[in-house]
């Protein structure tokens with residue numbers, strides 16, 4: 612973390628509400644994270660079912676946090692009391708200091724939405740996009756004040772995963788980036804300053820580089836899917852949860868890592884072709900948990916429990932991270 616990232620002077624006042632647009636997979640958890648951090652949150656979704664179920668989904672998340680000891684159950688009513696699901700965009704964003712859009716991943720939708728929000732808010736209100744791929748220079752291109760627009764890229768589930776990437780664009784002001792970083796840190800997030808705007812930002816680029824190799828190993832039949840998962844979890848996965856990749860190399864030695872890279876890289880995939888096995892999965896409708904079948908099976912009656920278990924596993928690791936911070 613840079614010194615400026617945690618400068619309390621840059622944190623958005625908790626007297627000013629924040630807004631979240633889109634309450635799907637990401638938006639409801641983002642609204643929850645701000646409410647847990649003490650902000651009054653106004654939220655909206657254009658789909659009735661998403662708007663209508665948001666508070667129940669957030670309640671379920673909060674109860675799970677209480678179950679694993681990351682929240683005191685008595686705090687739940689206050690946190691929920693800070694969130695209002697509104698009926699109009701105007702009611703949602705007027706008077707807010709930071710608006711996070713978590714709408715569909717479609718550039719036209721994002722541009723249009725930011726264009727609708729801008730005239731309803733103060734010129735200093737930060738407009739943050741949770742896009743996984745569109746740089747803010749693109750989505751905020753038509754704004755009158757693009758200096759207040761920034762990508763804040765959260766990870767799923769957003770109320771659990773600590774990191775949020777903060778990526779300014781060509782015209783984003785330093786003040787906007789500093790306020791976004793400090794505000795996210797103030798609600799307990801690990802806010803990462805990204806200095807260059809690249810497609811996929813930082814984390815997803817590293818993730819896709821790993822996926823390319825994992826897909827290729829699967830495609831070549833090097834090991835079964837479950838053996839690949841077991842191997843990575845019990846080695847790289849464990850190490851990466853404790854140290855960053857560059858610190859890992861510091862311990863391994865840069866000379867060793869340089870030689871390993873030179874030996875292995877020529878034998879590894881470097882192209883952008885989707886491997887055959889993966890194409891087959893998609894063509895046969897094996898899309899993963901959402902279709903009931905990926906490399907593993909997800910019978911409909913077990914899916915809610917499996918997701919709850921996944922989040923409980925993530926939370927037990929987050930708890931370890933918190934206890935490390937507390938004892939630091």
Ligand SMILES: NC(=O)c1ccc[n+]([C@@H]2O[C@H](COP(=O)([O-])OP(=O)(O)OC[C@H]3O[C@@H](n4cnc5c(N)ncnc54)[C@H](O)[C@@H]3O)[C@@H](O)[C@H]2O)c1
Nearest residue numbers: 633635636637656657658661713714715716741742743767
């Ligand atoms: N799902 C992930 O793992 C993930 C991770 C990081 C970032 N993202 C990004 O977050 C954004 C949202 O993704 P998601 O997975 O939550 O999608 P989602 O489909 O679950 O939810 C999107 C929600 O936005 C609502 N919406 C769309 N346009 C709207 C508008 N104009 N006004 C109000 N509501 C609107 C939809 O009704 C829907 O409920 C996308 O940009 C996505 O790329 C997703």
